[in-house]
Amino acid sequence: MSAVSGNLASGGAKTPVKAPVAKSSLWRQSIRRLMRNKLAVSGFVTVVFMILLCFIGPLFSPYSGNHNNLAMMNKPPSAQHWLGTDKLGRDILTRVMLAGRISLTVGFASMVLSVFIGSLLGAIAGYYRGVVDQIIMRIADLLLTIPSLPLLFIAGAMLSAWKVPTDYRMYIVMLMLSVVGWPGLARLVRGEMLSLREREYMQATIVLGLRDRRKLFHHLLPNITPLLIVIATLNIGGSILMESVLSFFGLGVIQPTPTWGNMIDAANNLIDFQERPWLWVPPGLCIFITVIAINIFGDGLRDVLDPKHKR
Amino acid sequence: MSTYLVKRLTYMIIILFAASLLIFCLYAFTPGDFISGNLKLSPERKEELRQIYGLNKPVLERYAIWMKNAFHGNFGYSLAQQKPVLQLFNEYIWNSFLLAIVSTFFTWLISVIIGVIAAYKQYSLFDSLIMVIIFAAMSIPSFFIGLLLIKGFAVDLKWLPPGGMTTTGSNATGLAYVKEVIQHMALPVMVMTLLSLGSLTRYFRSNMIDVIKQDYIRTARAKGLKERKVLFTHALRNALLPAITLVGFELPGLFGGSLIIEKIFNWPGIGQLYMSSFSSRDYPLLMGFTMFIAILTVIGTLLSDLLYKLADPRVKL
């Protein structure tokens, strides 16, 4: 053992001996290439910063998100309230951070859900083909035919009409977003599956007599993982944008639970819109910064992980 | 060719049929309707109106009636506006189309130019800058950038009107009218162009990068052609070819309006009509609109496939 480390030291390099597992070295190589892409790294750093800001930031804030202070109504940004206060005297900065928790969670969770549903159904359709494929893909086609915004609006309206408690709405919004999100994903994964199936090494698994589930989860899905990671990343941005639209129109997560989208709703009040931009501009900028950072990072990932998409 | 078309058309009809059922059920199960939302009506009057509009019948029966009428070209009667849905569409759709066609034109023009230059100068400063701007354009919430522009250009600077299609109370005609509409269009067109610019520019850029690597581009250069000619005659033609398929996908956007932007800019288009009908639960109109977009989407997809096969001499049906 010491001989080995001695050799390494004399080699002057810190990289371990040629990794015995090709897979892990492939990942490491990808990460190293990603690190060289400054734009992608800055995107990643920004995303991490926004997450930390939203989840840890409020702990350091002297104000609570829901504490009304009628003496401090609609105050512009100042030393005490960096981003001003709203019509109930609540600190905007604190609320923006709290809203970020919800928006980021919704974006992330609905991504996980739609990627899970989409890749599972897509993989099954592409792997088994035949009737299963027909059923899954026809449902996907159907959902892709109906415009998603009206679909989401209807669902949002149902939530309001049934008076779903605001705390639960967040979860239902996640579900709604993944219902409209999965069909496109399923289509993509299925296409990948169909082409993978034809490759030689899959023919080899047939010769080896492997079981379906093993083939699907150990040989096929790992091959599309890089692609899935890329799509999933870019999907988070899309989900955050979608959620903000819904919440802006009062059909997603509604007040008093703050999200970036429903905070911009303040702009629907003419005076707030014209005279008090501090109420609605900060949450909008937060959405913008977060989504652009995610997209840039996702694009960097794509360069590294998706060989077909060489920049 | 014809068997292919027959197969495609049959499938289209089945999908649309399923979509219509789904759309109908969704709206039918949405709580609240136009009548119960109206506080001015007495319970007896509400019941009477429900009878008149057939809202008491079972869902499937109502669906059957709706479909039967739809086949006769009757998409129902808007309860809020007291006009046939189709007539309303006809009134509003062209305003949406105007906005969409102008912004589509600008989107394609700008993204082709930027895409070509960025691909040609791949990895240059210009290219990186363009990529960042493109990401920015793809990451702004549409309503937020709309609001920002209204605040900046209309409220603060007062250069452009904040919304609508004409100035309230204006009865300008002729050129003055055209000028007024153009002024009102400027901001929404700007936002719509900006929002769709990103993905299309990326598309053209990556197409161009692929094409520039091809052998025939090397041949064109070896012939001593001017670089401009190499790019625009030899490369761009090949890069534009696959983009023809996108024309079909633009179809729903061209006629379907934009819910968010028309709402934000108060533009009297079909998207805004939908948004205002949504709050009053004017179901015939809402269903008609959703179905209309579904039809456009399906036709657009078919159109894309056909165009692609038409455009590329190497692909045979």
Added chain:
Amino acid sequence: MASHLLDIEHLSTYFYTEEGTVKAVDDVSLQVRKGETVCIVGESGCGKSITAMSVMGLIQGPSGKVVSGKIDLEGTDLLKLNRNERRVIRGKEIGMIFQEPMSSLNPVLTIGQQIMEPLIEHLRMSKKEARKRAIELIEQVGISRAEQIANSYPHELSGGMLQRIMIAIAISCEPKLLIADEPTTALDVTIQAQILDILRNFREETGMSILLITHDLGVVAEMADYVIVMYSGKVVEEGEVTELFANPRHPYTQGLLKAKPILNQRQDELYSIPGQVPNPLDLTESCYFHDRCEHCLEICKVQAPELQELGTEQKVACWLYEKEATARV
């Protein structure tokens, strides 16, 4: 020396990749006389195509760059010209044909249009004149129904036809030099002979020079006046074709000639040079061929040999001949 049409001296073309610098062409000198056919021979990746692309000025930045040297065409150093002057030389003074005729023509333009382009660009012909000339050119490269061919698209023609069209384009402005980069590699054997015939006829008619790049020694024997053997970006041997074939000096050239199957002399086993072309990224100061060489000396592993003149018009870069060479001086 005045009879040199093309005189390349100490040309180096490098590619800067993520993994490191690739010296694709490393200090290469070569000359082409008027009316002469010079063949560059070597395995794929030895830098012969890059040499040709450097002459054409088609090395694309930012990764690839001609770093030093001189490319004289009739006394003008091409590397000193600006981009536009360079462009005017392409197609007009130097024509080029490529390996893959199938992908070398633009799929969305007709054959006629593609032949007309250089005529319009360099000879300032009108569209009508250019079209007339294009049809003549199509006939000249031995294709009948020229009118009809001019109106067709590349995918409608066969590979052999397309390569003829490529020749028609390359010679349309009657260049002084034609560079042919593996012009027959992608074609059937019977077509290969026809293409070579066309090239030879044109050379005789117009007196142009040809720089032919190939790995096929059969083509070399048939076409070349003078041969240049490249290995890993360097010239290892050059000489008159008969001399070189009769008396190859460099072990690599010997290996190449030995590897070529000879009709009526069926061997039990075809000879092949052992080993592989070294990775251009980990080249160190040495003879790049040393680890595949039967006669490898100690010095071969640590120092690269210079190209030495060996009597009549033959040069070799190999330590085996070093004494012989110095003895002559």
